[in-house]
Amino acid sequence: MSAPLIEARHATKILGGVVPVTLVQDIDLTIMPREFVAITGPSGSGKSSLLYLLGLLDLPSSGEVLIDGRSTTGMAEDERAEVRLARLGFVFQFHFLLPEFSITENVALPMRALGKLSPPAITARAEELLASLGLGDHRHKMPDQLSGGQRQRVAVARALANDPPVILADEPTGSLDSISTAQVFGILKDLVALGEKTVVAVTHDLNLAAQMHRRINIVDGRLANDTKLVTSGAHV
Template sequence: MSALRPAAAGPVLELAGITKTYNPGTPVATEVLHGIDLSLAEGEFTALVGPSGSGKSTLLNLIGLLERPSAGRLLIAGRDTGQLDEAALTALRGRSIGFVFQFHHLLPAFTAHENVMMPALIAHGVADPQIEADALALLDAVGLKAHAHKKPTQLSGGQQQRVAIARALALRPRLILADEPTGNLDTRTADDIFALLREFNHQTRCACLIVTHDPRLAARCDRTVTLVDGRLVI
């Protein structure tokens, strides 16, 4: 676990009056998010639920700095993202946010070890012994040190998702965004993956926002927020 460090204290995510409109200023303008207010503190483990089409993916894209809101303020680790240019947004995303998806999106040509190293390689531009050691420690933490040199096609679905979680933690992010991380897994493996995310949440004090359709998993989170027709119901 030497690769993991506790996050610094302080608010991690703050949304105030966030809206998102597609095709603004045209006859087909569509506002899909309406005045979203949300805050996540250090160590919070929150489920985001809601019916299909409610705007969950759009909200996650905004929080993940993949899109910009149409209005409102979005702060990550105390930084007002509306004041940042694209280069600064990219740097903040890489440093402060880890992503886990329903489908692992591992790079098939690289080993598990290399996949976990990838965020640090992108951030620093070169491999060094510390990056390699940190990635191996993360694989050990998810129970896959013995599989470090296997490629994704040589791993089960659950093992691939464990590698994806280790990769998401590579830069010790303040915030983990997980979009249906167990949606493609059987119940037992889903429970294992959820428990692993929860363990890292406790150990590193990172904030976690988990999109899930599984009421069993949502019930095990610290709190649940529901998005309905682009509005949050806390």
């Protein structure tokens, strides 16, 4: 039986202040290899806050998050950063591409930060990823020369740069038209089915969520439902 890639154990996130605000409360869940997971819930329910905890972009106020069975509680920030770079890829609603760099250079950034490949190998991999997503002919272009859907595909390529087993996506189709939504969602679906990745995506689109393997529903920061929708390719 495969080991979990990510575990949350009683994960809670509270924002301090005169009146503390609880974003996520006492979440227990496990993410397994090759799952395609939707995180849904009302606006302001804590969906993105949960994703940021799972992706080590934020730290729980109490409880813990484990990556590959290792507790990240107490890790130094540089160690957490290395785990994020090596094991997790991120796609956000807005692509966050750096406008002063070409799309190839944008895809190369995580590889440069991790420092495992030579500069020629980094460029070759970045171009290979762009070509695999139908952007090979655009590799020298700047982000503002691309459509919104193309920029989001570049963001997916960047998330894949270090070949992480998990892709975490926060409303990855939220700013796209219907055609680009279908393209980006199809890419994420293929990453699970063909690329043997795990994808966890926050989405408000219940039609998309219904096509995924599993739906985690968050209400008022709490886990309301965790439902297996279809048979996944997860290794058991």
